[in-house]
Amino acid sequence: MSPDGYGHLFAERHLHLAWNSLSLAAGATIFSLVLGVPMAFLISKTDLAARNVIAALCVVPILVPPFIHAIVWSRLQQMIGWVSGLQIHSIWGSIWVLGLAYYPFVTLLTTSGLRGVDRGQEEAALLSRSRWQTLRHISLPLTLPHILTGAIFVFVFSIMDFGVPDILRVSVYPVEIFVQFSTFYDNRAAALLSFPLILVALALMLLQRRLMKERAYISPGAGVSRTGSYSLGMVGIPGFIFCVIVLGLSIAVPVGMLLKGAGPFSSYIRVFKASMEQMLLSFSLAAAAAFVTVLLAFLLAYIVLRGTGWQRTVLAVAVFIPFAVPATSLGVGFIEIWNRPMLDVIYSSQFIIILAYLARFLPFAVVTLHSGLKQIDRGLEEAANLAVGSWTRVIGRVVVPLLWPSVLAAFFIVFILSLGELGTTLLVIPPGKETIPIKIYNLMHYGAEQSVAALCLIMIAAIMLTAGLLLLFWRTSKVVRIRSVDDRR
Amino acid sequence: MIVVENVKKNYGKQTVLGGVTFELYPQEVLALMGPSGSGKTTLLRVVAGFEKPDGGRVCIDGIEVSSATHVAPPHKRKLSMVFQDLALWPHMTVEEHLEFVIRKNGMTKSAARDEIDRILECVCLEVFQGRYPHQLSGGERQRLAIARSLASSPSYLLMDEPFSNLDERLKEELQQLLLSLSQKTGIGTIYVTHNTREAFAVAKRVAFIDQGVLLGIDDNRRL
Numbered sequence: 208m209s210p211d212g213y214g215h216l217f218a219e220r221h222l223h224l225a226w227n228s229l230s231l232a233a234g235a236t237i238f239s240l241v242l243g244v245p246m247a248f249l250i251s252k253t254d255l256a257a258r259n260v261i262a263a264l265c266v267v268p269i270l271v272p273p274f275i276h277a278i279v280w281s282r283l284q285q286m287i288g289w290v291s292g293l294q295i296h297s298i299w300g301s302i303w304v305l306g307l308a309y310y311p312f313v314t315l316l317t318t319s320g321l322r323g324v325d326r327g328q329e330e331a332a333l334l335s336r337s338r339w340q341t342l343r344h345i346s347l348p349l350t351l352p353h354i355l356t357g358a359i360f361v362f363v364f365s366i367m368d369f370g371v372p373d374i375l376r377v378s379v380y381p382v383e384i385f386v387q388f389s390t391f392y393d394n395r396a397a398a399l400l401s402f403p404l405i406l407v408a409l410a411l412m413l414l415q416r417r418l419m420k421e422r423a424y425i426s427p428g429a430g431v432s433r434t435g436s437y438s439l440g441m442v443g444i445p446g447f448i449f450c451v452i453v454l455g456l457s458i459a460v461p462v463g464m465l466l467k468g469a470g471p472f473s474s475y476i477r478v479f480k481a482s483m484e485q486m487l488l489s490f491s492l493a494a495a496a497a498f499v500t501v502l503l504a505f506l507l508a509y510i511v512l513r514g515t516g517w518q519r520t521v522l523a524v525a526v527f528i529p530f531a532v533p534a535t536s537l538g539v540g541f542i543e544i545w546n547r548p549m550l551d552v553i554y555s556s557q558f559i560i561i562l563a564y565l566a567r568f569l570p571f572a573v574v575t576l577h578s579g580l581k582q583i584d585r586g587l588e589e590a591a592n593l594a595v596g597s598w599t600r601v602i603g604r605v606v607v608p609l610l611w612p613s614v615l616a617a618f619f620i621v622f623i624l625s626l627g628e629l630g631t632t633l634l635v636i637p638p639g640k641e642t643i644p645i646k647i648y649n650l651m652h653y654g655a656e657q658s659v660a661a662l663c664l665i666m667i668a669a670i671m672l673t674a675g676l677l678l679l680f681w682r683t684s685k686v687v688r689i690r691s692v693d694d695r696r
Numbered sequence: 697m698i699v700v701e702n703v704k705k706n707y708g709k710q711t712v713l714g715g716v717t718f719e720l721y722p723q724e725v726l727a728l729m730g731p732s733g734s735g736k737t738t739l740l741r742v743v744a745g746f747e748k749p750d751g752g753r754v755c756i757d758g759i760e761v762s763s764a765t766h767v768a769p770p771h772k773r774k775l776s777m778v779f780q781d782l783a784l785w786p787h788m789t790v791e792e793h794l795e796f797v798i799r800k801n802g803m804t805k806s807a808a809r810d811e812i813d814r815i816l817e818c819v820c821l822e823v824f825q826g827r828y829p830h831q832l833s834g835g836e837r838q839r840l841a842i843a844r845s846l847a848s849s850p851s852y853l854l855m856d857e858p859f860s861n862l863d864e865r866l867k868e869e870l871q872q873l874l875l876s877l878s879q880k881t882g883i884g885t886i887y888v889t890h891n892t893r894e895a896f897a898v899a900k901r902v903a904f905i906d907q908g909v910l911l912g913i914d915d916n917r918r919l
Contacts, residue, residue, distance in 0.1 A: 327783030330746055333770045334777055335797045335848045344796060348787045 225403050228379040231301050232366035238306030239361045242453050243313025244354060249446050251318045252342065253439050261450045265314050268457040270670045272627030272644060273308040274370030275663045278651060279461040280304050281374060282468065301377045305365045307457045312364075313357035320353025321346060323582075356574065359411055366404060367533045369630030370644075374651075380404050381630060384535040388634070394539060401536035408531030412524070462667070468660030478661040482646060486669065489643040492557060493625035496564035500621045501614060503565070504572030509606075511573070512580050530570045534630025537566060541635045555637050563635050564625040571624065572617040579613025580606075615681045619674070626670060697721055697757065698743065698775075698852055698884065704751035705738055705908075712738045714908040715752065720852065723882040725875070727889060727899035727916075735908040736888045737780075740854050743886065744777055745770035757851065776850035778858040782841040784829040790816070790840055791825040797847040811847070818877060819843045835866050842870070846877060853878065853885040859894070871898055 249255045250262040268276075280303070284295040294300060324346050332341040347354075369381040380400050387396040439446055469475060511523045532540070541563055545554040553559055583606065591605040592598070607614065629644045636645060643666050650659045698720040705713040712735045720726050730736050741747040743754055745767055754762040756775070761768040785793060794812045803811070816822045819839040829837055838859065845853055855874075859867040875898060878885050889895050895902050896916050903913040 325783060327779045327781055328785055330744070330770070331777070331779060331783040331785070331844070332796070333746075334744065334773075334775065335771050337769065337771060345785060349785075351787075 221400070221403075224378060224380050224383055224400070227298060227377060228366055228381075228404065229407070231298055231305070231372065231377065231379055232362045234298070234302035235305035235309060235365040236358050236362040238302055239310035239313050240354070240358055242306065242310040243357065244317050245446075246310070246450060246453060247314045247317035247321060248342075249450060250314075251321045252346070253443070253446070255439060255443055255446055255450070257447070261454065262318070264454050264458060265311050266674070267311075267454075267671070268308055269311045269315075270623060270674055271308070271461055271667055272370070272629070273305060273364075273368060274374055274627070274629055274644065274648070275465075275667070276304045276308045276457075276461055277301075277371040277374040278647075278659060278663065279464045282656070283460070283464055296376050298377050301372050301375050304371050304375065305361075305368060308371075309361040309364055310453070310457070312360045313354065316353040316357035316360070317350060320350030323353075324349045356578075360571075362411065363408060363530050366407065367630075369534050369633075370648075381533040381535045384533060384539065385630070385633070388535070388539050394543060397536060397539045401533055404533050404536075405528075405531040408527075412527055412530070462664070465660045465664045465667075468656055469664055470657050470661070474657055474661045475665065478658050479665055481658075482643065482662055482665070485641045485643050485646045486665075488557070488640060489626055490669070490673075492560050492564065492642065493622045496561045496568070496625045497618045497622040499561065500565050500569055500572045501576070501617050504569055504576050504617060505607075505610075505614070507569075508573050508576040508580055509602075512577060513585075526573050527570050529566050532566075534567060534628070535634065537563065538631040538634030541566075541631070545635075557637070557640065559635050559637065560632060560640075560642075563631045564621070564628060567628065567631055568621045568624050572621050575617040575620060576610065576613050579610045579616075583609050612681060615677060619677050622673070623670065626666075698886075699755040700739070700743065700752075701755070702752035703739070703742055703749045703754065703762075705735075705742060705747060706750050712908050713742070713749070716905065716908070716910045717752075718903055718910060718913055720884050720886055722851070722884050723878075724901065725878060725885045725887060725899045726913075727887045727895035727902045728905060729889060729892065729895050729902060730905040731890060734906045736890075736905055737856055738908075739905065740777070740856055740886065740888055744775065744854055745773055773852075774850055775852040775854060776845040776848050777854040778841050778845045778856065780856045780858065780860060782829075782837055782858075784837060784840060784844075786829055789826050789828055790821055790832070790843075793840060793844050794847045797844055815843050815847055818846075819873065834862065835870070838862065838866075838870055839873070842874060842877070846881065846883075849881075850883060853883045855885060855887045857888055857890070860889075860891075867894070868897075874898070 246261075246265065250258045250265070255261070280295050280300065284300075295303070328349065329341055329345055332345040336344065366379075367381060369385060371377075372379045373382050373385070380403065384397045384400045387393045387400065507522065507526050511519060511526065514522070529537070541559065544550075545559060545562075547554070553562070587605060587609070588601060591601040595601060595604075627644055628642075629648060632642055632645060633648070636642065641649075643662065647659055647662050647666070650662065700716055700718050700720075702715045702717050703713055704711070704715050716735075716739055718726075728736050728739065738747060742749050742762060745762060748767045749762055749764060751764055753760050756773055759768075760766070761773050785796075788796065791812060794815055795808055798808045798811050799805075812825075813822070816825055819842055821836060821839050821843060824832060824836060829840065832840065841858065858874075859870055862870065871894070874885075877883075887895070887898050900916060901913060902916050904911040
């Protein structure tokens with residue numbers, strides 16, 4: 208990088224961008240922790256009323272792409288002038304929207320961590336301490352990696368997000384990168400703008416590794432926590448109200464606003480007919496990307512966990528680098544690399560979008576599968592290896608069946624994220640093609656508010672349907688049944 | 697004294713404990729023997745307060761702590777437990793394990809420090825106090841589990857096949873350590889095992905349980 212480049216980077220404008228980007232991501236992370244951790248505790252460790260329903264509803268906000276949350280809250284502000292004193296077209300508004308969109312990541316990961324704490328470790332503490340003290344000193348510290356992972360997910364998602372700050376008109380790096388490239392075709396400026404984000408994300412990764420250095424969290428009894436629930440008594444009422452308010456803000460408000468905006472049923476039919484092609488394209492691209500990503504992620508996660516030598520360390524760091532690249536920068540990078548005559552077969556086809564999704568969401572699949580692999584006792588694999596001697600058979604008959612819930616979770620995560628992807632797709636999509644998020648984005652800029660609302664609702668319904676089918680598949684899978692039987696003992 | 701009176705426990709339609717009755721006297725070591733799946737661990741968990749009995753009751757020092765309608769919290773039972781898989785806390789060092797258990801009654805830091813040093817010396821873990829469980833050998837972890845169980849100064853100790861994964865030499869060494877510590881502290885102990893030799897080595901009285909029914913309980917010399 209030339210001295211001019213550094214000067215450019217540290218100019219006042221860029222300090223402002225850095226401040227905004229970091230504040231937005233940190234704010235959204237703190238807000239999602241405030242909402243997500245208590246909710247996880249309430250649904251996984253207490254006798255809260257309707258906790259199973261609340262746990263199921265918690266997933267819904269993730270299924271709604273964040274830019275739809277932004278559209279909804281922006282429209283709500285237009286309708287009623289203000290929302291609880293909050294100016295939605297501001298950094299605080301973006302924090303509000305991103306926190307409401309992403310807190311379920313914290314809730315789900317924390318719930319998984321709390322439920323995964325070894326029963327014996329909690330019981331050993333219960334012999335000398337109360338349930339609350341056991342929660343504070345044993346369960347929560349043992350869940351810290353899950354909470355931190357959730358926080359890092361939210362931070363990275365928020366700092367890389369293009370849709371929400373673009374709609375809410377907040378100057379952050381991903382928006383600036385898009386502006387620099389689409390307005391001035393300035394690749395160099397776009398690359399420079401990505402640099403601080405890459406540094407921040409890498410620093411976060413190192414911090415997490417340092418925090419966890421001395422700790423081993425693999426327990427043979429993991430996943431069988433059945434130490435009973437905490438009786439909330441009168442605290443149960445405010446706890447329940449808290450959950451209802453959070454779910455109301457993150458589900459009822461967006462869905463209610465969209466229902467109101469979409470108008471009569473005929474508008475759904477009209478929009479549905481007009482968007483069939485885009486829906487088909489979006490779903491097929493997301494499914495293909497999820498399939499390819501999970502395959503590659505499994506291999507990488509396996510090598511990172513079981514491999515040896517420097518290659519493993521290099522891979523462990525390299526695999527997370529896409530975490531650090533904003534969606535819009537990735538789009539610019541893809542154009543630079545693939546926009547060549549000899550690569551035109553890929554660049555001008557839908558493969559470029561699948562590759563873009565793969566590049567964007569691979570780290571999330573690796574993290575999910577890596578966590579799943581860590582839960583599998585290495586002894587099981589070694590025993591199978593001794594018995595059959597073929598690595599592929601051991602993987603196919605022992606590792607993958609045990610890892611199946613994580614495989615499905617990784618597929619689902621990549622599928623959902625791909626379906627709502629906007630920043631990269633906007634730049635790399637071949638002419639004449641349109642995904643649903645891009646169609647919504649374009650319609651929004653044309654002012655077709657009724658169509659935007661109807662299309663958002665159709666998209667949410669389609670995602671929910673897919674989620675339901677995957678959940679059904681997951682519940683009927685062999686390993687889940689074995690685990691359920693084991694849990695009852 | 698721990699009194700277990702006609703304790704019953706079912707999991708669904710399966711009867712795990714079908715009315716078990718016995719007593720553990722203060723300072724006594726009682727071995728509870730039986731094959732796998734006979735209900736030994738469930739019985740121990742009922743006594744500890746981790747499982748609610750479906751019938752019968754458990755009294756500790758004259759106070760009813762478990763029945764079908766009431767279960768006193770485990771930390772109010774004056775007992776401790778050594779788990780089969782040890783259940784050590786991976787985020788705590790050796791010293792922190794003991795401090796967590798010892799400082800429950802608002803003990804001052806210096807008094808706790810003295811107590812920790814004393815216990816660590818008893819189990820020969822003084823030099824490992826800054827280590828995490830994954831940095832200890834199998835025997836050292838076992839010692840830590842024993843030290844943790846004694847740190848709360850319990851009146852009774854429940855041991856669920858604590859040495860089942862150890863080699864004979866280490867097992868005997870730890871049995872001796874355990875016996876000398878329990879004699880020194882006067883703790884009543886229920887020692888669960890499926891190994892006859894081990895049962896007769898550690899306990900004066902031995903109880904046999906199979907399919908949730910106590911088949912007999914007697915002095916080991918007579919048995």
